[in-house]
Amino acid sequence: xxxxxxxxxxxxxxxxxxxxxxxxxxxxxxxxxxxxxxxxxxxxxxxxxxxxxxxxxxxxxxxxxxxxxxxxxxxxxxxxxxxxxxxxxxxxxxxxxxxxxxxxxxxxxxxxxxxxxxxxxxxxxxxxxxxxxxxxxxxxxxxxxxxxxxxxxxxxxxxxxxxxxxxxxxxxxxxxxxxxxxxxxxxxxxxxxxxxxxxxxxxxxxxxxxxxxxxxxxxxxxxxxxxxxxxxxxxxxxxxxxxxxxxxxxxxxxxxxxxxxxxxxxxxxxxxxxxxxxxxxxxxxxxxxxxxxxxxxxxxxxxxxxxxxxxxxxxxxxxxxxxxxxxxxxxxxxxxxxxxxxxxxxxxxxxxxxxxxxxxxxxxxxxxxxxxxxxxxxxxxxxxxxxxxxxxxxxxxxxxxxxxxxxxxxxxxxxxxxxxxxxxxxxxxxxxxxxxxxxxxxxxxxxxxxxxxxxxxxxxxxxxxxxxxxxxxxxxxxxxxxxxxxxxxxxxxxxxxxxxxxxxxxxxxxxxxxxxxxxxxxxxxxxxxxxxxxxxxxxxxxxxxxxxxxxxxxxxxxxxxxxxxxxx
Amino acid sequence: xxxxxxxxxxxxxxxxxxxxxxxxxxxxxxxxxxxxxxxxxxxxxxxxxxxxxxxxxxxxxxxxxxxxxxxxxxxxxxxxxxxxxxxxx
Numbered sequence: 001x002x003x004x005x006x007x008x009x010x011x012x013x014x015x016x017x018x019x020x021x022x023x024x025x026x027x028x029x030x031x032x033x034x035x036x037x038x039x040x041x042x043x044x045x046x047x048x049x050x051x052x053x054x055x056x057x058x059x060x061x062x063x064x065x066x067x068x069x070x071x072x073x074x075x076x077x078x079x080x081x082x083x084x085x086x087x088x089x090x091x092x093x094x095x096x097x098x099x100x101x102x103x104x105x106x107x108x109x110x111x112x113x114x115x116x117x118x119x120x121x122x123x124x125x126x127x128x129x130x131x132x133x134x135x136x137x138x139x140x141x142x143x144x145x146x147x148x149x150x151x152x153x154x155x156x157x158x159x160x161x162x163x164x165x166x167x168x169x170x171x172x173x174x175x176x177x178x179x180x181x182x183x184x185x186x187x188x189x190x191x192x193x194x195x196x197x198x199x200x201x202x203x204x205x206x207x208x209x210x211x212x213x214x215x216x217x218x219x220x221x222x223x224x225x226x227x228x229x230x231x232x233x234x235x236x237x238x239x240x241x242x243x244x245x246x247x248x249x250x251x252x253x254x255x256x257x258x259x260x261x262x263x264x265x266x267x268x269x270x271x272x273x274x275x276x277x278x279x280x281x282x283x284x285x286x287x288x289x290x291x292x293x294x295x296x297x298x299x300x301x302x303x304x305x306x307x308x309x310x311x312x313x314x315x316x317x318x319x320x321x322x323x324x325x326x327x328x329x330x331x332x333x334x335x336x337x338x339x340x341x342x343x344x345x346x347x348x349x350x351x352x353x354x355x356x357x358x359x360x361x362x363x364x365x366x367x368x369x370x371x372x373x374x375x376x377x378x379x380x381x382x383x384x385x386x387x388x389x390x391x392x393x394x395x396x397x398x399x400x401x402x403x404x405x406x407x408x409x410x411x412x413x414x415x416x417x418x419x420x421x422x423x424x425x426x427x428x429x430x431x432x433x434x435x436x437x438x439x440x441x442x443x444x445x446x447x448x449x450x451x452x453x454x455x456x457x458x459x460x461x462x463x464x465x466x467x468x469x470x471x472x473x474x475x476x477x478x479x480x481x482x483x484x485x486x487x488x489x490x491x492x493x494x495x496x497x498x499x500x501x502x503x504x505x506x507x508x509x510x511x512x513x514x515x516x517x518x519x520x521x522x523x524x525x526x527x528x529x530x531x532x533x534x535x536x537x538x539x540x541x542x543x544x545x546x547x548x549x550x551x552x553x554x555x556x557x558x559x560x561x562x563x564x565x566x567x568x
Numbered sequence: 569x570x571x572x573x574x575x576x577x578x579x580x581x582x583x584x585x586x587x588x589x590x591x592x593x594x595x596x597x598x599x600x601x602x603x604x605x606x607x608x609x610x611x612x613x614x615x616x617x618x619x620x621x622x623x624x625x626x627x628x629x630x631x632x633x634x635x636x637x638x639x640x641x642x643x644x645x646x647x648x649x650x651x652x653x654x655x656x657x
Contacts (some may be wrong), residue, residue, distance in 0.1 A: 342596070
């Protein structure tokens with residue numbers, strides 16, 4: 001065993017195989033062979049880069065304020081008309097390809113920022129180069145999920161740019177080891193926000209570590225062990241095996257015996273494999289947008305069917321909830337030609353869009369029915385307002401099912417609009433299950449854009465206004481014996497999930513890496529205490545009071561032991 | 569076309585945050601919007617372009633808009649500058 005010393009950046013301990021990451025700017029293929037107009041290629045790549053940034057933002061915890069601000073700044077630059085103009089001008093005037101035009105435009109603009117004396121402006125120069133790297137990667141055809149980069153590996157590099165770190169936001173690696181780096185750089189802030197162990201300034205890492213080497217990374221103390229013995233014990237005294245390979249396939253009950261299903265929220269088959277490997281009780285939310293974002297046109301029924309079939313194969317007999325296409329708002333997809341709206345979050349999205357595009361809905365439903373024939377599946381409708389939406393979907397589903405092998409389909413409503421929460425009684429009566437989407441519900445209840453840096457302190461998912469609505473939903477659901485799931489970031493938040501359980505939620509759908517941790521916490525929760533806490537918080541005057549009340553109850557809700565493991 | 573002159577009176581001028589707020593406000597309008605500083609001109613809907621104006625405190629700017637909502641656009645932007653980019657909660 002070789003021990004390398006570095007500086008701890010992000011706490012935790014991980015064991016796994018090294019993946020060496022080199023600077024990627026060089027050696028990308030030129031995009032000129034592609035026959036489409038270069039301007040169009042640029043715009044497609046930029047749209048994909050934007051989708052990638054937004055999904056990275058979604059993958060970050062609400063508490064990762066600094067990292068979210070960086071991503072917001074990147075999103076603003078990415079859609080800047082001056083950047084677009086500079087690129088298009090070069091394509092048209094100089095007859096060069098999109099990649100080359102982008103490089104020249106980025107160099108020219110960042111050069112103009114670099115000569116300004118203000119350090120904040122020099123940071124804009126770096127930001128511009130970063131976002132151009134994101135776009136260039138999309139131009140070269142590197143889609144965010146084709147390769148499951150870094151998943152189950154330890155990423156080793158000399159240094160990483162923020163754009164490179166972002167590549168890993170979805171497929172979280174086990175750990176990061178950097179030979180250089182500073183703990184105040186944008187890249188460092190993003191690495192910490194991913195909440196995986198990381199060590200920087202590890203001297204000798206490049207010379208010693210080879211691709212595929214087994215490493216143990218101790219982010220608490222800043223040590224990297226190369227070729228460790230299989231049962232090595234950390235200098236801190238903790239055994240690695242307890243922290244590594246977190247997998248927990250046992251069902252979870254509260255300590256007084258209430259069963260809570262801990263399922264995974266996923267977007268693609270790699271996620272599904274990961275979810276099952278960590279012991280998820282099933283899939284609580286399969287988002288279907290990724291499939292549409294990755295193709296240049298609307299995917300055919302066959303393409304969609306193959307995607308759902310692959311997921312079904314991985315999930316096996318476990319529960320599977322598939323959300324119908326939730327495009328619109330911030331997510332645009334090639335080929336759909338969605339209308340431009342001044343306020344897309346309040347516009348044509350989710351089920352509203354599907355009802356106006358019957359061919360799109362019919363295609364997705366038929367693909368789903370074909371792929372799930374003979375098994376039980378739950379379909380979830382996004383952006384529901386009331387039970388009329390459910391009735392209408394059932395009718396269309398019956399039409400789609402004509403001539404098909406029967407599938408046992410349950411229909412559920414996403415509760416993410418205030419209207420749905422207020423109509424919960426009727427919805428619970430009409431639906432087979434309900435799923436509370438905390439991210440959007442909080443955004444709509446608080447009238448605060450969750451992507452706006454200015455709203456970061458106003459967007460408070462645990463505001464009593466949000467919690468009161470959730471409690472109303474669980475109470476209505478209980479009257480009709482309709483099960484309620486919670487998905488969204490709050491479902492995996494150790495401070496929030498006891499409230500949901502206290503309100504009567506019986507399923508939490510969380511990111512795959514959080515499954516084992518959430519199960520461990522569920523087992524520590526006492527239902528009587530959780531109920532009392534849930535009753536308490538809804539009568540508090542503001543979010544700060546809710547946070548204080550949760551802090552006071554940390555031990556009884558099992559959040560105390562877990563917080564030390566979560567880099568916050 | 570409609571335009572107005574205004575003097576930057578906030579501490580940081582058209583720095584990162586003010587430029588972003590300016591761009592966000594300008595983008596709500598359909599009119600084309602330009603910001604003039606002496607001989608330089610910036611696109612009011614581009615934060616990059618606004619920051620590159622290097623307009624510090626005390627700089628006089630002309631905000632001009634061209635389009636159906638040009639008057640509302642200029643007035644909203646003048647108001648933003650005059651209230652020193654204090655956004656209302």
